[in-house]
Amino acid sequence: MVSGIHHITAITRKIQANVDFYVGFLGLRLVKRTAGYEDADQLHLLYGDAAASPGSLITFLAWEDGSPGRVGLGQPAEIALAIKPEAIGFWLTRALTQNIATSGPAQEFGEPVLRLKDPDGIIVKLVGEADVDGPAPHVTKDIAAADAIQRIRGATIFSEKPAETAAFIADHFGYRTVAAANGITRLAGESADVLDIRDASGFWTSAPGTGTIDHIALRAPDRSAVEALAARLSTEGAGETNMHDRKYFYSLYAREPGGALLEYATDGPGMTVDEPLEALGEKLFVPRHFRADPEDVRARLPQFSLPGEERMTERDLPFIHRVHRSETPDGTAVVLLHGTGGNEASLLPFGTKLAPNAVLLSPRGRSLDEGYPRFFRRLTAVTFDQKDIAGEAEAFAAFMEGANAAYGLDPDRTLFVGYSNGANMIGAIMLLHPGIIRNAVLLRGMNVLETVPEADLSGANVLMVTGQSDPYRAYAGELEAHLKAAGASVENRLLAAGHDIGPADLEVARAYRERILG
Incomplete structure (x- = not known):
């Protein structure tokens, strides 16, 4: 040497x-x-x-x-x-x-x-x-x-x-x-x-x-x-x-x-x-x-292709986002919306376990709460900035229009999965912009709209997963009622859990996805 x-x-x-x-x-x-x-x-x-x-x-x-x-x-x-x-x-x-x-x-x-x-x-x-x-x-x-x-x-x-x-x-x-x-x-x-x-x-x-x-x-x-x-x-x-x-x-x-x-x-x-x-x-x-699960770490890390390998180029869209592609795609997609404090990588391990052969699209919320990304601002624990919700929902609808075209996503074969603030965002988008989201799993979701417009959600499928000891559990029923009133098919599962999500959430979400998307 x-x-x-x-x-x-x-x-x-x-x-x-x-x-x-x-x-x-x-x-x-x-x-x-x-x-x-x-x-x-x-x-x-x-x-x-x-x-x-x-x-x-x-x-x-x-x-x-x-x-x-x-x-x-x-x-x-x-x-x-x-x-x-x-x-x-x-x-x-x-x-x-x-x-x-x-x-x-x-x-x-x-x-x-x-x-x-x-x-x-x-x-x-x-x-x-x-x-x-x-x-x-x-x-x-x-x-x-x-x-x-x-x-x-x-x-x-x-x-x-x-x-x-x-x-x-x-x-x-x-x-x-x-x-x-x-x-x-x-x-x-x-x-x-x-x-x-x-x-x-x-x-x-x-x-x-x-x-x-x-x-x-x-x-x-x-x-x-x-x-x-x-x-x-x-x-x-x-x-x-x-x-x-x-x-x-x-x-x-x-x-x-x-x-x-x-x-x-x-x-x-x-x-x-x-x-x-x-x-x-x-x-x-x-x-x-x-002491981490290597598969979880792998899911959160950015993907890349070596020269000559097939690649999916990330497009310049309104939301910072991560695209995770499977080596054996099955023609389905999962869009993942994180909770407060998360980012575009947070739910990717959940997504790879939920749908290992799907294209995963995971955006980052653009609003900040004490420096942490969210999809819209909150005013108190249970009140929210209505203008921010409306503006970000409209921007997200445009984002999905661009993402569907850029990444070849089929809206009928796409499942939206949101946790906490991300679940609330999905619920708001469905009511404000019907047709953008046709299949959804809402983990710890609640209604955040003070004025709910009339919407036609006929044909939409929603699974709400609520924690029995979640302090926000009492607010979930209102969102379920609004979605049902708009014509969506809504199921609600109550788990022995709090606000955090875990293996039980993954199990019920996986079974639901297999049932509605095959």
């Missing part, structure tokens, strides 16, 4: 576009997909060469709702990937034909460099490195071995303390200064990769967020080396460090004097510890410490 870069981790908001760029355009291999170690509902994607070699790994944390970050002081700013010098022409042509914004080639430290931007705006440099031979370049149908990315060439760090940053990395990670020019000090590791420390004095400070690089991980020979560095940094008063077992490597995090986050990670046990080489990246790994 020699010193060098183990991996580089950045943050993306645009998951499908990220996959298309790093796998489809750059030709890297998706070698691992995991739930985040700090947040099980955060997707983490790892790209690398054909063997997932340390020194080839580029990883991304997915923040779909994350604000864009700002590149500045105390932060890595560029990713450099090594290619053979004679491949520069291939990549320039490829970028031009695939409409990838590019600049160059230009010379940096005597090497030809082609600069690109990924979909989130992160600068990716393709560097023609003389005599480079990566351990396992990933060859695709349109990228030959001679043109393929070989490994990570390096990264750039912005620092207002460049001398201290360079000294820290040299002292603790085995790098040495090899060149300096134009405000950049170049450090090299034993594996021939480089870290460019740019003097960024006077720059604005960095801000974490999407489109930024979170950290650079440097290679450690083994766990004892990680622990020894932690002890050394502690005696030097270098600031807070923490060590983690990440299953595929053991590591610690520390900040260099300029503020950039560095990781020290072991090569082993490596990415093949739980998947054979030929199947890398096919399955989702969920860290055990969450």
Whole structure:
């Protein structure tokens, strides 16, 4: 084992576009997909060469709702990937034909460099490195071995303390200064990769967020080396460090004097510890410490398609939403409306258990209550903003019209499932916009309309599921009466439960769906 870069981790908001760029355009291999170690509902994607070699790994944390970050002081700013010098022409042509914004080639430290931007705006440099031979370049149908990315060439760090940053990395990670020019000090590791420390004095400070690089991980020979560095940094008063077992490597995090986050990670046990080489990246790994059902986590995480796979592109519609598709669709759909404090992912585990072969459409409410998403605002526990209900119901009707067309949903084969505020929204939509919703399961629903218009709900099917000890149980009957008066076929099941939903709700909802949709 020699010193060098183990991996580089950045943050993306645009998951499908990220996959298309790093796998489809750059030709890297998706070698691992995991739930985040700090947040099980955060997707983490790892790209690398054909063997997932340390020194080839580029990883991304997915923040779909994350604000864009700002590149500045105390932060890595560029990713450099090594290619053979004679491949520069291939990549320039490829970028031009695939409409990838590019600049160059230009010379940096005597090497030809082609600069690109990924979909989130992160600068990716393709560097023609003389005599480079990566351990396992990933060859695709349109990228030959001679043109393929070989490994990570390096990264750039912005620092207002460049001398201290360079000294820290040299002292603790085995790098040495090899060149300096134009405000950049170049450090090299034993594996021939480089870290460019740019003097960024006077720059604005960095801000974490999407489109930024979170950290650079440097290679450690083994766990004892990680622990020894932690002890050394502690005696030097270098600031807070923490060590983690990440299953595929053991590591610690520390900040260099300029503020950039560095990781020290072991090569082993490596990415093949739980998947054979030929199947890398096919399955989702969920860290055990969450003690979560992997299927529930998988349902909540965003889906994506690899290049060449069938995909369903999410459309720009009035509500932020998630579309979850089955590998074996049965022609039905389930629309899921969350309760207060939920979001577009909250009911997806319920939906996958309810209808594993259906297309799931899960929107996020647009009204906020103390910062939490709802489908309309409440004034008290049992009174609601009538104008907000009317406006959001109309917007939702338009949303469904667009969603039916965009995703090929059949209204007669679609079941709407709402919980609490989501169930109340479904009831209001049915009475305000008859025909939009024809089949519904209302979990803990109640009437929220002060004035109920005349409506024709002939042919509509509704199951209301009420908790026996639910404090809102007394209000459910009014909604049932209004729906029946409008001509809907309404069933009401009373469960030994409170306001929360559980397995019993799933059981009765599944049986109802099978009965009305087959």
